[in-house]
Amino acid sequence: MRRTLRDALIALAVVFGVGSIAMLLGHVSPVVGFAALFDGALGNQSELAETLLQTTALLFPALGVALAFRAGLFNIGAEGQIVLGGMTAGVLGVALPLPGPLLVPTVLIAAAAAGGAWGGLAGFLKARFGANEVIATLMLNTIAVLFATYLIGGPFKQPGAGAAETPQLPPAAWLPVLVPGTRLSVSFPIALALGAAIWYVFRQTVFGYELRAAGEAPEAARRAGIDLGRTAFTTMALSGAIAGLGGATIVMGVLHRFNTGLSPGYGFIAIAVALVGNLEPPFIIIAAFGFGILQSGAIAMQAEANVPRDVVTLIEGLVIVALAGRRFAAERRAA
Amino acid sequence: MSALGAGLVALLALTLVKATPLIYAALGGVLSERSGVVNIGLEGILVAGAFGSVVASAATGNPLVGAFAGVVAGALLAAVLAFAATRLGVDQIVAGTGLNIVALGGAAYGLVLIFGQPGASPEVPSLGRAGEAVLIALAFGLAAALWFALFRTPWGLRVRSCGENPRAAEIAGIDALQTRFWAVVIGGAIAALGGVYLSLAELDLYSDGMTAGRGYIALAAVIFGRWNPWGALGAALFFGFFAALQYSLQRSGIPSELMQALPYLAALVALAGFAGRVRAPAANGVPFERS
Numbered sequence: 130m131r132r133t134l135r136d137a138l139i140a141l142a143v144v145f146g147v148g149s150i151a152m153l154l155g156h157v158s159p160v161v162g163f164a165a166l167f168d169g170a171l172g173n174q175s176e177l178a179e180t181l182l183q184t185t186a187l188l189f190p191a192l193g194v195a196l197a198f199r200a201g202l203f204n205i206g207a208e209g210q211i212v213l214g215g216m217t218a219g220v221l222g223v224a225l226p227l228p229g230p231l232l233v234p235t236v237l238i239a240a241a242a243a244g245g246a247w248g249g250l251a252g253f254l255k256a257r258f259g260a261n262e263v264i265a266t267l268m269l270n271t272i273a274v275l276f277a278t279y280l281i282g283g284p285f286k287q288p289g290a291g292a293a294e295t296p297q298l299p300p301a302a303w304l305p306v307l308v309p310g311t312r313l314s315v316s317f318p319i320a321l322a323l324g325a326a327i328w329y330v331f332r333q334t335v336f337g338y339e340l341r342a343a344g345e346a347p348e349a350a351r352r353a354g355i356d357l358g359r360t361a362f363t364t365m366a367l368s369g370a371i372a373g374l375g376g377a378t379i380v381m382g383v384l385h386r387f388n389t390g391l392s393p394g395y396g397f398i399a400i401a402v403a404l405v406g407n408l409e410p411p412f413i414i415i416a417a418f419g420f421g422i423l424q425s426g427a428i429a430m431q432a433e434a435n436v437p438r439d440v441v442t443l444i445e446g447l448v449i450v451a452l453a454g455r456r457f458a459a460e461r462r463a464a
Numbered sequence: 465m466s467a468l469g470a471g472l473v474a475l476l477a478l479t480l481v482k483a484t485p486l487i488y489a490a491l492g493g494v495l496s497e498r499s500g501v502v503n504i505g506l507e508g509i510l511v512a513g514a515f516g517s518v519v520a521s522a523a524t525g526n527p528l529v530g531a532f533a534g535v536v537a538g539a540l541l542a543a544v545l546a547f548a549a550t551r552l553g554v555d556q557i558v559a560g561t562g563l564n565i566v567a568l569g570g571a572a573y574g575l576v577l578i579f580g581q582p583g584a585s586p587e588v589p590s591l592g593r594a595g596e597a598v599l600i601a602l603a604f605g606l607a608a609a610l611w612f613a614l615f616r617t618p619w620g621l622r623v624r625s626c627g628e629n630p631r632a633a634e635i636a637g638i639d640a641l642q643t644r645f646w647a648v649v650i651g652g653a654i655a656a657l658g659g660v661y662l663s664l665a666e667l668d669l670y671s672d673g674m675t676a677g678r679g680y681i682a683l684a685a686v687i688f689g690r691w692n693p694w695g696a697l698g699a700a701l702f703f704g705f706f707a708a709l710q711y712s713l714q715r716s717g718i719p720s721e722l723m724q725a726l727p728y729l730a731a732l733v734a735l736a737g738f739a740g741r742v743r744a745p746a747a748n749g750v751p752f753e754r755s
Contacts, residue, residue, distance in 0.1 A: 154577055203557050260735035263557050267680055268728040279721035400561060437576045442569030449562030453554040
């Protein structure tokens with residue numbers, strides 16, 4: 130609890146300290162800049178809905194990243210898993226001849242499976258061959274984006290379309306909207322429920338115990354009979370499945386089609402979210418909302434206070450650096 | 465010269481152009497990782513080198529000053545990682561990931577602050593064709609020099625011992641923290657030359673996203689090259705060749721994405737040990753603390 134509070138204060142100090150300095154360098158009053166940011170993120174119902182959409186988009190991969198972190202694994206590949214989950218949703222949502230009540234869950238499960246396969250591949254390479262999961266997921270990120278680019282530009286190309294994207298999903302494959310007049314869909318409560326489920330898994334299940342043991346004291350866990358290889362595989366597969374699900378909800382709830390621009394780096398910002406949330410789902414939800422405000426307010430800040438959105442990117446990177454002090458793996462063998 | 469011969473020469477020339485930034489970044493990565501610090505931040509260091517050199521070249525009108533400033537900028541960014549990794553004992557992967565984002569966001573904002581325009585800088589005095597040739601040759605020279613320094617000098621032995629077993633190195637009287645710090649900083653300076661090449665030799669400006677993941681390809685080259693400067697050079701040339709081949713094969717029906725994916729697939733194969741025995745320095749990525 131104390132560490133959570135400390136990390137949150139560090140993150141807030143970076144956000145407002147660095148943000149203010151950056152704005153002052155651009156001859157913009159930080160009061161004006163941050164006012165525009167918060168007003169753009171929270172000023173009215175539709176802006177709040179957009180902020181919650183950003184929160185949701187960050188929450189899925191952040192939960193996945195946190196799950197892996199707790200097991201002593203660094204899933205830096207959430208970005209690729211988002212892309213693959215989104216692509217699966219974009220392709221199957223159009224192709225599957227199922228009625229609505231079946232279509233949405235089927236596509237969501239398939240997208241989670243695709244993300245899970247991608248994460249699980251890194252887990253498998255680690256468990257079977259001792260391949261470092263950081264480098265593996267980093268490489269798999271780019272491979273996923275290239276694979277998706279190839280598929281939508283080639284085999285799944287939409288006839289006559291200029292942009293490389295899949296055809297629009299039939300409305301039966303859209304996620305139901307939660308608040309009429311906004312784009313906020315059921316993806317938000319799904320993400321919250323997933324956070325609660327992961328919290329329960331961490332605390333109340335044998336798998337959660339094994340996962341944390343593998344992360345905190347791998348040697349002791351191994352001696353206690355925990356199969357570290359299997360835990361690594363399962364954790365990475367789950368982590369990837371959660372990120373893949375997030376990609377699917379962007380496609381099915383927001384874009385209603387897939388293109389490779391579906392994520393402006395959610396998979397990387399998710400690392401900051403997971404760290405600020407101290408790898409505990411309840412705090413991760415709060416952190417995701419905080420970063421959701423930054424993400425959605427950045428556009429208004431650029432338009433109204435003339436502060437480039439890149440300032441938010443800079444801040445997000447510095448939050449990661451500032452919170453890198455936590456030990457994630459007792460015995461990580463890198464690269 | 466026959467058309468085929470001319471095509472081949474053009475392909476090899478393009479290979480050198482595509483490989484050079486990768487060589488620098490990979491050599492910087494080799495030095496850093498041989499000392500035991502994983503440098504995920506290579507991408508950010510390329511950005512710092514590319515952006516810093518353009519700013520200084522614009523300010524002074526002298527591209528040589530620009531190149532020097534780019535190297536300093538890369539070394540400074542590496543110094544942040546090095547300080548965090550050696551003195552603060554932070555997670556190197558997390559810090560490196562954060563620094564990449566900082567560099568990208570910082571350069572994008574810097575474009576607006578310094579040049580008053582987003583996206584790309586105006587054209588600045590560049591190193592020209594002669595400078596480009598020098599930088600290409602220097603990349604090969606540095607590979608040889610780094611190999612000699614790492615494997616034939618006492619300093620290299622110290623660096624490598626810190627990457628294998630820093631505790632034993634300290635017992636032998638080596639300051640492991642300081643050795644690691646300087647290995648990362650010098651590695652950053654070397655890698656930054658790759659950024660300088662991109663912005664002041666291949667082009668004459670900085671634009672957002674111009675590094676295009678080359679820092680990650682360089683990480684792949686470090687692994688594929690088995691943490692050896694010659695190996696990294698070979699891997700970078702290999703990846704550069706396929707980057708160049710893309711242009712030749714545009715109408716051949718072979719998807720260009722497959723070519724682009726090749727470095728990453730090769731790194732995965734190497735990581736999984738399918739390409740012979742690959743072993744990282746034993747203490748690579750493991751923070752060292754004096755107890």
